[in-house]
Amino acid sequence: MTSEPHTESHTVQAQKILIVTGISGAGKSTALQVLEDLGWEAIDNFPIRLLPDLLSKDECQVMPLAIGVDSRTRDFIPAELVQRIKELERERDDIEVQTLYLDCASGEVERRYNETRRRHPMARGRPIGEGIRAERELLDPVRRWAETVIDTTNFTSNDLQQSIRDRFADDAPQELTITVNSFGFARGMPPLADLVFDMRFLDNPHWVDGLRAQTGLDPAVGAYIEKDPAFAPGFARIRDLVLELLPHYEAQGRAYLTIAFGCTGGRHRSVYTAEKLTKALQEAGRAPTVLHRNLTARATDATEGQAALAG
Incomplete structure (x- = not known):
């Protein structure tokens, strides 16, 4: 009497990857902090060229990962970012990639930078309004491609925190x-x-x-x-x-x-x-x-x- 070979089936849990990007001053740092509180591993300004290495199969991680990128990130070319993510999605069935884009009206961004007295990353040597326009044009491919867009123009910091929780707290403890x-x-x-x-x-x-x-x-x-x-x-x-x-x-x-x-x-x-x-x-x-x-x-x-x- 022969027995059939026993095979075990394992369901591979896809790792959630969230690309967090958008206009400088729209709240990316706040969003990443909230995601970290919700149990995500958060990395800010990660070089795009190293993204495949970060998501290496050898890491075998299932913890959701939030990666912040914007105009300050080294090697940041929005069209190339979109292309790299598309390639990863085609090649890998063990990751689930989404993009969160944080937008904000130009006038409100300018007000926030004037209030904090910080320099806009793309306004070096020119008026802040020109820097904001240049960044908006640079990021347009990512905004059009992103699954989730949050406009923070009329948001307080608390409003943005609540909005992030509402959208990305699925894996957080169910306690109130x-x-x-x-x-x-x-x-x-x-x-x-x-x-x-x-x-x-x-x-x-x-x-x-x-x-x-x-x-x-x-x-x-x-x-x-x-x-x-x-x-x-x-x-x-x-x-x-x-x-x-x-x-x-x-x-x-x-x-x-x-x-x-x-x-x-x-x-x-x-x-x-x-x-x-x-x-x-x-x-x-x-x-x-x-x-x-x-x-x-x-x-x-x-x-x-x-x-x-x-x-």
């Missing part, structure tokens, strides 16, 4: 991702917040000499806020409400929840309360991320406004 934000109403509402709490009912440290220049991260400001009789019962109700709602959001299949605390300028009351809720969530076994949108904004009476006197 919680972000706790602080912001100033005088500088606009956060567009993507799920729960917003207005902390302007508390006494405002901005109007206390010695506290104005400090923030909600400083112990003296925290002590002042804690002394307000309205704080303890108000915060307890907010904390209990959030903890009660979290399982219900999870039951509905939500992957992300953003909780925002606002005050007038976004530097004192909202910051302190956001930090305090973050600690309460950590004590409850959660792992929230805390972001302070206006923490570094300059404290001014004009920003606080006369309405804050009643807060």
Whole structure:
């Protein structure tokens, strides 16, 4: 009696490769940081000619890989990049390549560079507007070819982070991702917040000499806020409400929840309360991320406004 030879079939898991590119100033660094937080291996400004070596079969990696390239990258020729990726896709069935292109209106890019006082990589010795136009023309082949294009013109950094999570968090843990934000109403509402709490009912440290220049991260400001009789019962109700709602959001299949605390300028009351809720969530076994949108904004009476006197 002869037996049939036993053969095992192995399903090869394709490695996800994401090329992250786009206009300088549109948010590539932020996108790569978020992808890294989601479990991707992130590499920025990797030489295109070394791409085949990076994706060598001998590496046997299944961790998703995000590769940032732009006009600063050595040997960066967009048409050649597209061609190299097409060749890899034809030759390899163990990789899955996609391209993310981050775009932004030229006027907004110029504003961002003027605000940070950084030099645009293609504006050497010429006006920044010309550099932006030259880069846009250079990158056009990649933009037309990219599977995903995100326009960040009207995005805050938080908006872009949320957008990246929504698109590329498929392999991230399914536990609810919680972000706790602080912001100033005088500088606009956060567009993507799920729960917003207005902390302007508390006494405002901005109007206390010695506290104005400090923030909600400083112990003296925290002590002042804690002394307000309205704080303890108000915060307890907010904390209990959030903890009660979290399982219900999870039951509905939500992957992300953003909780925002606002005050007038976004530097004192909202910051302190956001930090305090973050600690309460950590004590409850959660792992929230805390972001302070206006923490570094300059404290001014004009920003606080006369309405804050009643807060």
